[in-house]
Amino acid sequence: MLTLTQRQPPNPEITVTFTLALTAEERTRSRHRFEAEDGKVVFLRLPRGTVLWDGDILQDETNGNLIRITAKPEQVLTVVAPTPILLMRAAYHLGNRHVPVEITCNYLRLSPDPVLRTLLEQMGLEITEEIIPFQPEVGAYGHHHPHG
Structure with missing residues (x-):
């Protein structure tokens, strides 16, 4: 289980553990549970009012894994x-x-x-x-x- 709590600016060079594709509406949620394609469970715990943008990097609070957010078609x-x-x-x-x-x-x-x-x-x-x-x-x- 990943708990994502920190947002970092987009950086195409950075190596991420995986990518999470979210719709526009999902990118406005600061508290949410997602299931990634491979069955991984991801919790968002971001400051209220955070809106994620295509390319944003989120960090997992427990192991520092990085996840890239993409805008899902x-x-x-x-x-x-x-x-x-x-x-x-x-x-x-x-x-x-x-x-x-x-x-x-x-x-x-x-x-x-x-x-x-x-x-x-x-x-x-x-x-x-x-x-x-x-x-x-x-x-x-x-x-x-x-x-x-």
């Missing part, structure tokens, strides 16, 4: 718009609904939701279903991206 809707203002309007409407959204200059990404999909399509946005890593924005009162 998951089902998402990727939203693109013909104009930047339309994309901003879409971000505004999604923000009003307090759903987790990944925001970039070129696209928005959210978990599949038929109601929101219809709303966005009616606004004139183009939507693609994908299975890829998802890294939504952290709430305004949370911690900002540690590496960006």
